[in-house]
Amino acid sequence: MNNIIEIKNLKKTYENGTIKALNGIDLEIKKGESVSIIGPSGSGKSTLLNMIGALDRADEGNIYVADNDLMQKKDLSKFRLNEIGFVFQLHNLIPNLTVLENVQTPLIETSIPDKKMEERALEILKSVNLSDKINQKPTKLSGGERQRVAIARALVNHPSIILADEPTGALDSKTSEIIIKLLLDIHKKENVTLIMVTHEQNVANMAERSIYVLDGKIKEEKMNTPTGINI
Numbered sequence: 240m241n242n243i244i245e246i247k248n249l250k251k252t253y254e255n256g257t258i259k260a261l262n263g264i265d266l267e268i269k270k271g272e273s274v275s276i277i278g279p280s281g282s283g284k285s286t287l288l289n290m291i292g293a294l295d296r297a298d299e300g301n302i303y304v305a306d307n308d309l310m311q312k313k314d315l316s317k318f319r320l321n322e323i324g325f326v327f328q329l330h331n332l333i334p335n336l337t338v339l340e341n342v343q344t345p346l347i348e349t350s351i352p353d354k355k356m357e358e359r360a361l362e363i364l365k366s367v368n369l370s371d372k373i374n375q376k377p378t379k380l381s382g383g384e385r386q387r388v389a390i391a392r393a394l395v396n397h398p399s400i401i402l403a404d405e406p407t408g409a410l411d412s413k414t415s416e417i418i419i420k421l422l423l424d425i426h427k428k429e430n431v432t433l434i435m436v437t438h439e440q441n442v443a444n445m446a447e448r449s450i451y452v453l454d455g456k457i458k459e460e461k462m463n464t465p466t467g468i469n470i
């Protein structure tokens with residue numbers, strides 16, 4: 240299958256149907272593509288990401304992710320572990336674990352031997368340039384360093400899709416740029432599909448395609464040039 244994600248007429252309501260968070264989403268994403276999702280607060284961006292990452296189930300419609308029918312699938316946690324890497328705005332690192340331990344947490348419920356888990360975590364921490372911080376606690380790190388730990392943690396299970404929900408929302412503009420470039424770099428090198436939610440147009444333009452969400456629907460889509468300048 241060329242498309243890693245296929246969504247048709249997806250709907251999700253909250254509060255007994257009074258809030259229509261997703262109101263008929265149609266979306267196809269190719270394997271290895273980078274896509275940004277932009278739109279006003281409350282428009283449904285995080286809800287859409289949560290449906291793709293199977294953190295929650297939709298009410299109606301179809302959603303296929305990496306050949307899994309998420310409306311039907313039973314074991315969603317196994318699906319998440321195999322296919323998805325999450326990066327959130329607030330990185331959710333565990334404060335009393337070291338950087339190395341934090342990165343290994345997604346692997347704990349797998350059957351991967353400890354030694355292999357550590358090797359993989361060390362390798363990925365090297366790729367985000369944090370080899371010198373592996374024994375440090377997250378509270379002693381800068382915001383950008385913490386977000387790089389979160390990215391390493393998202394990648395440690397070799398996901399086919401990275402879902403990033405405002406990954407730079409809590410960072411200054413210079414650090415934001417470093418983090419986005421790192422995500423795009425990993426996406427290219429490892430051929431991982433990248434979907435990132437952002438409020439910033441310049442960040443959105445750095446993805447290959449941008450999607451504009453309004454009132455739970457996709458209002459507009461556009462292709463971006465590799466320089467981030469719109470055609």
Ligand SMILES: Nc1ncnc2c1ncn2[C@@H]1O[C@H](COP(=O)(O)OP(=O)(O)OP(=O)(O)O)[C@@H](O)[C@H]1O
Nearest residue numbers: 253254258259260279280281282283284285286287
């Ligand atoms: N768990 C929930 N319970 C009830 N309503 C919810 C829940 N999660 C989201 N909503 C509502 O669904 C709508 C879409 O929310 P969502 O979080 O997807 O927006 P968003 O586009 O990510 O906004 P932001 O840019 O502020 O993060 C909003 O009206 C929100 O209040």
Ligand SMILES: [Mg+2]
Nearest residue numbers: 284285286404
């Ligand atoms: Mg959101």
